Amino acid sequence: MKNMFRLLLLLSLTWPAIAxxxxxxxxIDEMEQLYxxxxxxxxxxxxxxxPNYNRxxxxxxxxxxKDYAFFRIHA
Structure with missing residues (x-):
């Protein structure tokens, strides 16, 4: 019975963190989509x-x- 109580206590404490x-x-997903x-x-x-090179x-x-992208490198 003690173990069951401990398990219920542990689950009740961790549930808000999971939610x-x-x-x-x-x-975050909504902000990424908006951005x-x-x-x-x-x-x-x-x-x-x-020291020997600058570019x-x-x-x-x-x-x-999300489907189309074009990158161009200007040397």
Missing amino acids: SEERARQV RGDSSDATMTMQVQT TLTMSSQSYG
């Missing part, structure tokens, strides 16, 4: 520096939903 984790995942939108356009620049790389990307 809040699922809710947090749902909020992603229908399409996006971005330009990124990366600079690599070493800048620019990349542009365009996407439409």
Whole structure:
């Protein structure tokens, strides 16, 4: 009987954590969908520096939903 009580106590203490984790995942998924939108356009620049080498790389990307994306590297 003691073991059953301990098990019920443990489950009752961990249940809110499990439920809040699922809710947090749902909020994150909704925010990602809202942030992603229908399409996006971005330009990124990366600079690599070493003692003997210096280079800048620019990349542009365009996407439409989750299915289509185009990345272009400008040297």
